[in-house]
Amino acid sequence: MSASPAPLTARSLGLALLITLIWGVNFVVIKWSVADVPPLLVAALRFAVAALPAVFFVPRPAIAPRLLWSYGLAVGVMQFGLLYLAIQLGMSAGMGSLLMQTQAFFTVLLAARVFGERVMPWQVAGMTLAFGGMALIGLTAGHDVPLFPLLLTLAAALGWAVSNLIVKSAPGANSFGLVIWSALIPPLPLALLAGLTAGWDTLGRALTHSDWTFWAAVLFMGLGNTVLGFGIWSGLIQKHGAGRVAPLSLLVPVFGMLSSALVFHEGFPPGKALGAALVALGLALHVFGGRWWRQKPAL
Template sequence: MKPADIFLATLVAVIWGLAFVASRLALDELPPTLMTTLRFAIAALPCLFVRKPDVSWPLLIAISATLFLGQFLAQAFGIAHGVPVGLASVIVQSQALFTVAFAVVAFGEAPTRLQVTGIAVAACGLVMISGTVGYDFSVGAFAVLMISPVVFAVGNLLLRRARTVPMFDLFAWLCLVAALPLSVLTLIADGPRTVWHSLIGMSPTGIVSILSIGAISTSIAYWLWGRLLRDHTAAQVVPFALLVPFVGAAASSIVFGERFGPLRLAGMVTVVCGIAIMLLSPRARAVPNLA
């Protein structure tokens, strides 16, 4: 990779890590459904200028429902209900574990020995983290947050079927498809009065947070990531995502004074190590067809 591309990959990871902090700040003022709706509404504004990519509506809806709507709505609910930001950033990145596992079923990609080892290590880390649930956040909040990496992984696999289209156009339309049902859900779940009072009562911090989440971390960062994946192999690009939980945890520690107990910290480090083993191992091979 060229130095400029290395810089962009690192920049995207930093943006995504800081987005967890921005989400926490926005959720201090907005309900999870409204915050997620605004996130995608802002990121969908380029749809006014770009045409729908050459992707079927069923595929577009499926990718949007998993990669965007499901992932970020679960994140918002988990963080809003007490899951620490730094921990949330680690749990979301465990999507690599589920992506490899689901690829075995969907595409017959047999994981390498190193990938199996990485899955086992990451799974042990998640078990360690689950042992700390119930002290400063509920089991329910943790369960909802775990939906995020699972649907994230499904979205990753679906996205493979649309990589030949312009990434910026695709992500803009994915955001639009997510924003429409979320708008209806927000009005039903929160009510028009709550939505109105939340919007007019936003502080400058809340406004800057939601704008940065929508315009920078969702629209621009995903576009840059898509371009990097288009121009380079996944093995070259994806490992930079390992920086996300470190940036998220460090930023949360500075902004919110977040601290981790020994077991939770050990679990977080174990998960990241497991992900590193999976991402840095040789690419999975297809299972031979013996039929």
């Protein structure tokens, strides 16, 4: 019989807050890094750094090759490739960090379709609020929140949801090993797409003329955000349970929006602020609604 998860300690809570801070600030780092370098190249470098040399020290996860490849493409090309492109095209770091959390809703809907999982009433309520908020943000789309980057960000969140379903299809696979080994897959297709869209000369100049601050940003995204962040987060979930740790990820967009406001002076006019508040409220209801909602039959 397995031991029950341990309660969160002050040290574990501090580590969880540190990781959510890193993940939130990462959106600002992405915004800065893609300003002068093709976004798909930046994404390729991020995953190359995350994979090497870690794959020599982390065991390969017990997962079928097709699932490993599917996960790598869903996370690397669809999720982060589209996210980096959206941010380069005008999506703000703060709004990007918030809208990416809609992966929770896409995951529920896809799991209901693919695995026949039940959708609970509080999840429906949360999705309704959040998608209403996104509709409001879309209606106010313009210079502040361009429509096409908004759609790309939602497509990136969908890619995240697809990767969640792939993980569900491989129970027992070591999650940290899955992240490290799957990071070997995205660099080549991302680099090829970057060369075809931006031009090989542009890629060459970016690789040879970028200064140390750009490479520091790549190291932060690959090692700090992916390897260190996911490694600590996985350990916290294994020790304390997903129910105690996972809801803390709602702090990621909080740190993302705060850091974007500080660094890029991102503003929140009334329509955008109300839409963001509805999305955040919907996410909170989705995560905590099971504790608040009176038990009713599933939909």
